[in-house]
Amino acid sequence: KEQYVSLDNGFARLEFDTHTGLLHSLTVQDTKVQMSMHLAWYNSSDGLETQENRGQASGAYIFRPNGLYNVSSEGSGEGWWGTLLRRLGIGSNQGDPIVQLDIVRGDVVLEARQMFANWATLVTRLYKGQSQVEMEWTVGPIPFADGLGKEVVVVYTSDVDSKDEFWTDANGREMIKRTRDYRPSWELNVTEPVAGNYYPVTAAMYVQDAGKQLTVLTDRSQGGASLQSGQMEVMLHRRTLADDARGVGEPLNETACGCLACDCPGLVARGRHWLVLAPREEAAKPRRTLQQELNDPPLLAFSAIPREVGSSN
């Protein structure tokens, strides 16, 4: 009956909207942002000659999107009418998705589990004593029975007034300022408003305004963009059905190796992002420290318990 359910570990507080199942706000100590995150997919251009894609398909090398759609249990691209609209590049962003939300509480970790579709889930975690928010994403096998290639992204939307600026890392070292639809050394003719604003994110990207900085740390190299003020999106997984004619000669449609049957499942990917919110002047230290911790996790090894444990010192 409550509109919001909260997770609070004493360092950070998350509020989820129980009506939509989506994140509503994030507060870290005295810094608060209204923010949400959801999964979406770009329809991969198939390379058939249209004015939009100019004959270029999305593939292993090329990102050439043709419409953006929310991932949801109803709208994963399987209905014929939706498929037709999507083939025509019509019907982008049909409002906010509604997702199943489950909460798990305990002394060590608080979890919010969101199921966007049976092939796309997010788990948001707050651990005891930690101020960063862990977001574990799981995507795949990406369905393609509708004949549409899909490139799945997570979209973080916030009220950070970043305008058209965002920062991405240079191979884990300095953060480089990016400006939407702009190149510092030549006059850009914008023909790809989405792909043309994607940059490598090997470790981190952030948006900021006068008071606060919101960072996404990644556990692997990905691609990312900020297509609106306060927004960040990161590419998670791709499955295309056409070759992009850059030399591979196959669509990017990877299956499990060693599986030779016709119905071999496509790959599933699971990874983690850490969200770091901090006052702008103090943000660099936690961002850089946590970046190192995410990229150098502890190495775990297991064994049976030695006999002497408990009997010695």
Add this chain to the structure above:
Amino acid sequence: TEALEEAVSLLQHHDAITGTEKQHVACDYHRRLHRGLKYAQAVVTSALEALIRGQDRPGRDTGGVAPDSITLDSSTGSDAYVAASQRVLQEQPNPIDAPITLEICDWLNITACNTTVHLSSAGKGFMVAAYNPLGWSREVPLRAPVSSSTACAWAVTGPENEAVTAQLLPASPSTHDLQQLLAGVNATCPTTFGDAEVAFVARLPPLGYSTFFVQPASGACAGRGSIQSNAQDASLQTDVDNAVD
């Protein structure tokens, strides 16, 4: 280290990183990287075993713990760090004097383990050795797969034999789906699948390791209902904050 070179060269190849290769080439990368990974795991686990047994230093008085903070200047460089590390190492007691064979789980992120130590089903508990590759001490959440059919509550003990706050979480439905997917495409590799995870926050020394012991907790089960409802039963209230590096 010779065994690791194949993995290093492949990890630097642009097609291996980006996916700009045909499917059969991806599978070849997969095979080679897996072989390199297994070599690397053998190197790392043997090093950890040696640290735990204290075999790489005289006597059995080491615990594999590096100093918490050492001031370096340009005139002394890393030699001072090594010397200080060895001093600290020699001051640590080694609580374990038994044969230990460490193994690494390949699929911890889906609550599965392909080791001969059947974490989920043996019911006797297991040891976790966690090595921190960073040069500063840290508190880091760890998760280990367990089976709720073995025990409905689990206790975690730290390196000083102290109780560590632990929480039992049910595996998510998507994790169950991934376990079934893995079982379907990888039927020949013995794997144990946990339907739950024990989560705890580990305090790890810089450039060193800590050992934790995960065991079924006796007498903590009020019933055999859902794991989630027993999560509080699995919690031990002693904090890790007083642990010693």
